[in-house]
Amino acid sequence: MLVRRTETDDPNPPALSKDAWIAQFSAPDPALRRRAVRALDSSAKSIDALIAQLGEETAPSVRSAIFNALSNAATPRAVESLLLQLRSEDAALRNGAIDALQTLPQLVGPHVERLLADPDPDVRISAVSILSALAHPDIPKWLADVVRRDANVNVCAAAVDALAEAGDEAAVEAIAALPERFPGVPYIAFAVAATVRRIKGL
Amino acid sequence: MTRKRILIVDDGTTIRLYYASLLSEAGFDIHQAANGFEGLEAAMTRRFDLMLVDVNMPKMDGYELVARMRGEDSLKNIPIVMISTESGEQDATKAYRCGSNLYLFKPVAPDELVATARLMTGIAA
Amino acid sequence: MTLNVPVYASKTLASSFTDEEYAKFCEFFYRKTGISFNGKKRYFVERRLLERMAEAASASFRDYFGLLRFQASGTELQCLVNLMTVNETYFFREDYQFEVLTNFILPEVVRARRQGDHVRIWSMPCSTGEEPYSIALHILENWARADEYAIEILGSDIDSRVLEVARAGIYGFRSLQRLSPDVRGKYFSKISGDSFQLRNEIRESVDFSLVNIIDPLHTNRYRQVDVIFCRNLLIYFDDASRRQAVEYLYECLNPGGFICLGHSESMSRISPLFGPRKFADTIVYQKPIKEGLGP
Numbered sequence: 090m091l092v093r094r095t096e097t098d099d100p101n102p103p104a105l106s107k108d109a110w111i112a113q114f115s116a117p118d119p120a121l122r123r124r125a126v127r128a129l130d131s132s133a134k135s136i137d138a139l140i141a142q143l144g145e146e147t148a149p150s151v152r153s154a155i156f157n158a159l160s161n162a163a164t165p166r167a168v169e170s171l172l173l174q175l176r177s178e179d180a181a182l183r184n185g186a187i188d189a190l191q192t193l194p195q196l197v198g199p200h201v202e203r204l205l206a207d208p209d210p211d212v213r214i215s216a217v218s219i220l221s222a223l224a225h226p227d228i229p230k231w232l233a234d235v236v237r238r239d240a241n242v243n244v245c246a247a248a249v250d251a252l253a254e255a256g257d258e259a260a261v262e263a264i265a266a267l268p269e270r271f272p273g274v275p276y277i278a279f280a281v282a283a284t285v286r287r288i289k290g291l
Numbered sequence: 292m293t294r295k296r297i298l299i300v301d302d303g304t305t306i307r308l309y310y311a312s313l314l315s316e317a318g319f320d321i322h323q324a325a326n327g328f329e330g331l332e333a334a335m336t337r338r339f340d341l342m343l344v345d346v347n348m349p350k351m352d353g354y355e356l357v358a359r360m361r362g363e364d365s366l367k368n369i370p371i372v373m374i375s376t377e378s379g380e381q382d383a384t385k386a387y388r389c390g391s392n393l394y395l396f397k398p399v400a401p402d403e404l405v406a407t408a409r410l411m412t413g414i415a416a
Numbered sequence: 417m418t419l420n421v422p423v424y425a426s427k428t429l430a431s432s433f434t435d436e437e438y439a440k441f442c443e444f445f446y447r448k449t450g451i452s453f454n455g456k457k458r459y460f461v462e463r464r465l466l467e468r469m470a471e472a473a474s475a476s477f478r479d480y481f482g483l484l485r486f487q488a489s490g491t492e493l494q495c496l497v498n499l500m501t502v503n504e505t506y507f508f509r510e511d512y513q514f515e516v517l518t519n520f521i522l523p524e525v526v527r528a529r530r531q532g533d534h535v536r537i538w539s540m541p542c543s544t545g546e547e548p549y550s551i552a553l554h555i556l557e558n559w560a561r562a563d564e565y566a567i568e569i570l571g572s573d574i575d576s577r578v579l580e581v582a583r584a585g586i587y588g589f590r591s592l593q594r595l596s597p598d599v600r601g602k603y604f605s606k607i608s609g610d611s612f613q614l615r616n617e618i619r620e621s622v623d624f625s626l627v628n629i630i631d632p633l634h635t636n637r638y639r640q641v642d643v644i645f646c647r648n649l650l651i652y653f654d655d656a657s658r659r660q661a662v663e664y665l666y667e668c669l670n671p672g673g674f675i676c677l678g679h680s681e682s683m684s685r686i687s688p689l690f691g692p693r694k695f696a697d698t699i700v701y702q703k704p705i706k707e708g709l710g711p
Contacts, residue, residue, distance in 0.1 A: 091552055091621035094536070094568040100636035119707050123667065127632060148707045150666060150689055157660055180352040187349065192656040194488055214347070214376065218302075222447075222655075224488045243376040243397055250305040254444055255485060276398040279312075280305045290437045290478065304443060325447075328684035328692070335694045350688045 102128050111138045119148040126154040131162035140170040143182070152185055160189040168196045172204070175215045187218050194225040201231055210241040217244065221251035233260035242271050249280045253287040261285055294320040295412040296338065300330035300356065301345035301374070306397075310343060310404060317405045319412075327351030331359055334366050340412045344391070346375035346382070354389045361390035370411045374399060432462045437477045441465065444485065449497055449651045450681050464499045468492070490654045497652055505546045507553070507587070508594040510647065512698060513676050514554040517643065520695040521674050522559055525642045534566045537643045538668070540627065542571030545582025546591060547645060548622045549614055553595075553603055570638070572627035579624050585614035630657050635664040642670055648678035650686065662687045672705040 113125035129135035159167040174186035204216035235248040311321040324330035328351040346353040360366040373391040386394040446452045474480035539548035548571035604612040627634040690701035
């Protein structure tokens, strides 16, 4: 039968010190760890504690809360910690970092050129993933530079894919030169034709 | 004869279009998903004869998708080919351990893609 | 002072956008909102694009798309989403989900419960009340075991004016069209011409409250919820807020609790925290009973 709910839960977390919240990171219950993550502020000490916990944390819901906290903090230190996750062997950590970084265009901007020059092609692909959903005016230029210079066919393919949505006329020349740079890769010819059509709106 | 149905799971729009154009020209019915989670939902909603699954995807990667499918009675027998930019032996091993039937490296040549699709869906060459 | 007015307004509908431009827009819009448009909707979509292009003073599709794609605030996209989505509400809207609720979800929720135990269902956003009241009516009419449990139905919205309307429980015939005459007769009394009021005991059984889904001090008041209906709300949020909202809803749910989104929405674009479950032809999402580490 239908009954009217009469009580609500207390919305306020207990008033604990920063150190006490950080100590809660070792609680066995992930709900308590999530609560601790959300209770922390964006001070350097809190960010450091969150970063350290990310290295230890295995529960997806707590990891997710940490990524949101780092994204909400929106500090250069938080962004640096997120960028480090791009090298992780753990796909969930890489993806969480990419999602968080995509929401911070101004803070990510200064790091982009360095990321796109990283010796590891997987890091470069992750960088292109970030750019594919980042709202920054230099995106077309950055992606066009990748297409112009990157030696790895899969990095270039990822950039061409992103340029279908984000590319401008200035990128067309670099894109059109790709089949010559990677002859004998039929996918590249296809992707170039599709992307140029998409950019030109033809 | 009913066309065999293939689900392409890859976060790259252009690569999905590429596989789709090659495979539909080869006579397959093609559906697409942009990440592992979407792929799982698609597999739960419609019966597929084959899934082509990228490894690196947001929200749920290829390994997790394959592992979840192998853990579900209604989904565990769908043939799966994983496709990745990683060409290391341990990546292939990981794919097979999750339950993938085959592992290919990107970029996949058109003939290889079509031949693999025919093989995995039981179509004679 | 003369004003330079862009000429796009003179385009005829037949030549508004190329196929490539339309495809580009649809792919982007789907990626951002989960909403996809079939061929029949092209006229509808193009008209609204032209409308927003006029407002934004964009001289071309390319300019306007650049605004959508690169504007950091996302304001223009929000305006466009509001224009593209139909915001009507009525009783038994998308009622296939209420069927799933009584046929599958509630039986699973109460499997380990005893007689008299509480079951908590939350409609968020509830707008003018049609959704939580629909849930109430559907349960009373279709769930044979409704009497065995204490069923709490909660309705929340960020807009206090709609909550007032919801509490009053007065609706025009248009809102009641999907109800059978029997159900209408049983639960509503006609108060004038086109006005029907929901019976007192139904109105009083739903608890309405003001909630901002991305304010944890609001959502923290809701715990041990078994089923959340969060339909056609998350499409209006940007990616970060959407993820945050879903995390707060996760917190509100009991382990094993369920969340139902609108029929064009999917968790696949938002967060992997929930697992998809299929009942009949419908996908709903479930909070893990116990949080695993993944494969």
